[in-house]
Amino acid sequence: xxxxxxxxxxxxxxxxxxxxxxxxxxxxxxxxxxxxxxxxxxxxxxxxxxxxxxxxxxxxxxxxxxxxxxxxxxxxxxxxxxxxxxxxxxxxxxxxxxxxxxxxxxxxxxxxxxxxxxxxxxxxxxxxxxxxxxxxxxxxxxxxxxxxxxxxxxxxxxxxxxxxxxxxxxxxxxxxxxxxxxxxxxxxxxxxxx
Numbered sequence: 001x002x003x004x005x006x007x008x009x010x011x012x013x014x015x016x017x018x019x020x021x022x023x024x025x026x027x028x029x030x031x032x033x034x035x036x037x038x039x040x041x042x043x044x045x046x047x048x049x050x051x052x053x054x055x056x057x058x059x060x061x062x063x064x065x066x067x068x069x070x071x072x073x074x075x076x077x078x079x080x081x082x083x084x085x086x087x088x089x090x091x092x093x094x095x096x097x098x099x100x101x102x103x104x105x106x107x108x109x110x111x112x113x114x115x116x117x118x119x120x121x122x123x124x125x126x127x128x129x130x131x132x133x134x135x136x137x138x139x140x141x142x143x144x145x146x147x148x149x150x151x152x153x154x155x156x157x158x159x160x161x162x163x164x165x166x167x168x169x170x171x172x173x174x175x176x177x178x179x180x181x182x183x184x185x186x187x188x189x190x191x192x193x194x
Contacts, residue, residue: 002107002193003099005123007115008130009159011137011144011152013175013182017130018111020186027105031112034094038087039064048086053079088118095123106194116168117160128189129169131162133176 006021008014022028038045041062049064050057053072059065073080095110102108109128112120121127132140134156141152166172171189175182 001102001105002126003124004107004109005115005120005127006109006111006130007113007127007165008132008173009137009162009165010113010155011140012130012132012162014111014113014130016175016179016182017128017173017186018109020183021107021109021190024187024190025105026107026109026190027102029095029098029108029110031091031095031110031115034091034098035087038090038094039066045087045090048090049083052082052086084114084118088114088120092118092120092123095120099123107190116165121168126170127168128171128173129165130173130175131166132174134162136176 004026006014006017008017018028018030037043039049040046046064049069053069057064057069057072059068069083073083091112095112099108099110110120110124112118115121115127137156138149138152141147141155142149145152147155173182173185173189175185
């Protein structure tokens, strides 16, 4: 079984690549879904995050209210660092456990936006990085997230640069063309790996 860590910047098309890989037969694990799971009431993540940021981040439903937590962590880099220092090791263990419980597939793919930043590379045999032309990403973000050009650029700049991500890549998947171009690229990579 090949363990693939799939990552890329905002708006590059990671989720689309995941969907294509899943249709081809890969077992796909969403790092984002695990992140949400790690906050659930009764988990170590919930307890640690509430302990670090206070009961005011808990909504009336008893769950961590990400709309309340967001401004706290994104307005202060030290708060974001604290949140990451809690969540990244927990999600790392969750990914490790999920992979260990998978059998009967040739490729398992973990889609995670912060894979490199969180230092999870050692969980994988290969790192696949989805890339896209910056102007295309800006227009995708404007359309998908209803962002202005300035806001889209700001989101892109707040992340690790595409060039830096590529230095970690075993495989680069360029998503600057059409959806059918991307499907063909991913199929070619898939066939090459099996």
